[in-house]
Amino acid sequence: MIKLIEKIEGEAKLNFNFKEGRIDFVDIEFMSTRNIENILRGKNAFDALVINPRVCGICGHAHLIATVQALESCYDNLELSNKAKIIRELTLNFELIQNHFKWFYLTMLPLFGHKQEILKATYPSQLMGKAIAIFGGQYPHTSYAVVGGVVCEITEIDIIKLQHYMVETLKFVEENLVKTKSENFLTCEDAGALLDFEGDLPDILRQIKKENLLEYGKSYDRFISFGHNSYFKKGKSLKTKVTHNISILHVKESEVPSSFAKNVSFKDKYYEVGPLARAMVNKTPLIADANKKYGDSIFSRILARVCEISQLLQHSKELIKDLDLSEESYIEPSMDISKLSSSGYSAVEAARGTLIHKVEIENGMIKNYEIITPTQWNLSGGTKDKHGVSQKAMIGLSDVKTAELVFKSFDVCSVCTTH
Amino acid sequence: MKKKMRILWLSAIACNGNTHSFLNYPYMEQFLDDFEFIYHPVIDSEYSLKDIVSKEITCDILLIEGAISKEFKRADVSVVDIIEKYSKIVQKIVTVGTCATFGGIFRESGYENTSGLHFDQEEPSENFQDLLDKTISVSGCPVHHEVLVNTLYAIKKEVALKLDNFLRPKEFYAYTVHNGCTRNEYFEYKVDNHRFGELEGCMFYDHGCQAPFTHGSCNKILWNEVNSKTRAGLPCMGCTEPTFPRQNLFNTKKNMAIPENLPVGVGKRVYLTLAGISKAFKIDRLEKKLFDD
Known part of the structure; x- marks a missing residue:
């Protein structure tokens, strides 16, 4: 049975194979591509800073940050101020936050039989857009991070404005999402205790429990996360055992005959990426507890993603304290890009997980560019003997509607995947 | 109950940047009181994309995001066929963003004859000539939410907007x-x-x-x-x-x-x-x- 899954920033076709009333195999197909990697070839390297945010309307900022870091890795001895690093990290945090609000209120709620809460999605995500715009001029589609730093200079008044947007967003969280002081939510280490909280998130978690969905969506319990910064750690987690010594050299992309999306594996194994993966690698107590009690199910996946809103707001608040406005925003690279022939790569944590960019430059022009998006990791289409992460999560379910819920719990992004 | 204007938001070869720029509109409650989407890439709608391509659903405005090529399909139907079907029944067509208007970045995405609805970059396109009178372009990568939303209100209120040579409202593009x-x-x-x-x-x-x-x-x-x-x-x-x-x-x-x-x-x-x-x-x-x- 073929089902067109809609409103995932595009569509995907899922071909379900049933055996004795249960899903036995799911073939995932993306029907198009936009060939961004080809578009980039032969262009000036810096133009990638303008083109790549246009990979995706909802996580384009992650593509900007990945691009600038990949280009910077092509230089030897490039200087970057701490201030520029912090600003980039802040704006990327804000993008993650706006994404998670939209996903929860627009994508998840209807799958649980509720009406979309459009205003609850747009109000806080607009605040985060404003926060990015203070630095980047606009959101979406700014190119404000350039090789050597950021183009903006910010003032104390900008910081005050920024803090207002963050306080207002936090207030929204505390009045709607999880109705308690954020400290209580962030210090809670018992996933079961969360069910006693009030708010839109606990409501959904209670519904999962009440409707016996706790077992749904389990996959390999195998996670990976490459983009490290002042909050996220790099590493992989296998049945809660975490190792940090992993290399991007073991990440492989491979063509799939039936789909425009390429498969991604690490040492020939499929891994889950995204907020749940990040929390497992970071050993966040609340999420680790959820994973222990309910596995890598939709419960843990939903909780991890929404929890990241509060975590990143809290962390961003701390990051701002480290900003030294007297530092340079931008330090001009000592070598002109037109003289540069080199290659490099980057890995950043986008809303949906690890995003990798690889670039090859010849005399300042792009010779080759490769993008590996988070959704490719989660949706890699394996075989019956070796399922992809989301494929495995859908096996054994008895109906397509639940499978759609499980599928969308990965926060699938079709446009990214069909870059 | 007052009549809402019905919009079909159709994405062609796009990044959904306009979709998310639109979500930045601050007075969304009021907007959704005055308009409804028969289909939108993110907002829930009465109809599915499958309904849109297989049936003919009544609507007032066709809104196109993304570059257009006959080769590019949505739900197994060419976007050109979808545009042709709905352009006949709507009052107005709005090309949202630079891809839908001129081809933009995704003009280079490798599909056959990819362009905007009426323009291939600066050149007028031969296709869709009969729709020129119906179309308003709001270019930008992405479009600003206010430019889009206020153009839609102008259509609703039957305001005669002055347009430039690329069919863009002078109010915003002069x-x-x-x-x-x-x-x-x-x-x-x-x-x-x-x-x-x-x-x-x-x-x-x-x-x-x-x-x-x-x-x-x-x-x-x-x-x-x-x-x-x-x-x-x-x-x-x-x-x-x-x-x-x-x-x-x-x-x-x-x-x-x-x-x-x-x-x-x-x-x-x-x-x-x-x-x-x-x-x-x-x-x-x-x-x-x-x-x-």
């Missing part, structure tokens, strides 16, 4: 992005020592800013209500224009030290003369830091 930029004085007085990471300076001379010859309201209707790219210090990339994206975007193309692209309507000779005079000003306030000690 201005240049340069209008209202906080760095204007550095341009006026030819202070040409811009460095990234500073409040001061104008990106026109060295860093590729296209604001003086790009039509748009970015510095009149601020982005996210707070800022603009040029105010922040990022050159205008000319994203509302048919030429988007040009090449070598962070560099100003010059001939004999004169920028190749001059402000709209300004001749080279006059520009040179004026630049010479303006440079003579040597305004101390603009030579040093804006917030000096």
Whole structure:
């Protein structure tokens, strides 16, 4: 049975194979591509800073940050101020936050039989857009991070404005999402205790429990996360055992005959990426507890993603304290890009997980560019003997509607995947 | 119950940037009270994409996002076929963003004959000639939510919008992005020592800013209500224009030290003369830091 899954920033076709009333195999197909990697070839390297945010309307900022870091890795001895690093990290945090609000209120709620809460999605995500715009001029589609730093200079008044947007967003969280002081939510280490909280998130978690969905969506319990910064750690987690010594050299992309999306594996194994993966690698107590009690199910996946809103707001608040406005925003690279022939790569944590960019430059022009998006990791289409992460999560379910819920719990992004 | 205007939001070869820019509209409650989507990429709608392509659902406005090619399909149906079907029954068509209007970035995505609805960059396209009278273009990568939403209200209220040669409402596109930029004085007085990471300076001379010859309201209707790219210090990339994206975007193309692209309507000779005079000003306030000690 073929089902067109809609409103995932595009569509995907899922071909379900049933055996004795249960899903036995799911073939995932993306029907198009936009060939961004080809578009980039032969262009000036810096133009990638303008083109790549246009990979995706909802996580384009992650593509900007990945691009600038990949280009910077092509230089030897490039200087970057701490201030520029912090600003980039802040704006990327804000993008993650706006994404998670939209996903929860627009994508998840209807799958649980509720009406979309459009205003609850747009109000806080607009605040985060404003926060990015203070630095980047606009959101979406700014190119404000350039090789050597950021183009903006910010003032104390900008910081005050920024803090207002963050306080207002936090207030929204505390009045709607999880109705308690954020400290209580962030210090809670018992996933079961969360069910006693009030708010839109606990409501959904209670519904999962009440409707016996706790077992749904389990996959390999195998996670990976490459983009490290002042909050996220790099590493992989296998049945809660975490190792940090992993290399991007073991990440492989491979063509799939039936789909425009390429498969991604690490040492020939499929891994889950995204907020749940990040929390497992970071050993966040609340999420680790959820994973222990309910596995890598939709419960843990939903909780991890929404929890990241509060975590990143809290962390961003701390990051701002480290900003030294007297530092340079931008330090001009000592070598002109037109003289540069080199290659490099980057890995950043986008809303949906690890995003990798690889670039090859010849005399300042792009010779080759490769993008590996988070959704490719989660949706890699394996075989019956070796399922992809989301494929495995859908096996054994008895109906397509639940499978759609499980599928969308990965926060699938079709446009990214069909870059 | 008052009648809502029904919109079909159709994405072709797109990144959904316009979809998310639209979600930045601050008065969404009011908007959704006046309009409803028979289909939208993110907002729930009464019909599925499958319904849209297999049936003919009544609607008033066809809104197209993304570059258009016969080869590109949605739910197994060519976007051109979907456009042809719905363009016949709607009152108005709105091409949202630069891809749907001129082809934009995804003009290069490798599908056969990819372009905007009526324009392939600056060239008028041969297709859809009969729809010219119905179409309004709101270009931009992405479009500003206010430009889109207020154009939709103008349609609802049957306001006769004056359009430019690319079918863009003059209300928004008669201005240049340069209008209202906080760095204007550095341009006026030819202070040409811009460095990234500073409040001061104008990106026109060295860093590729296209604001003086790009039509748009970015510095009149601020982005996210707070800022603009040029105010922040990022050159205008000319994203509302048919030429988007040009090449070598962070560099100003010059001939004999004169920028190749001059402000709209300004001749080279006059520009040179004026630049010479303006440079003579040597305004101390603009030579040093804006917030000096």
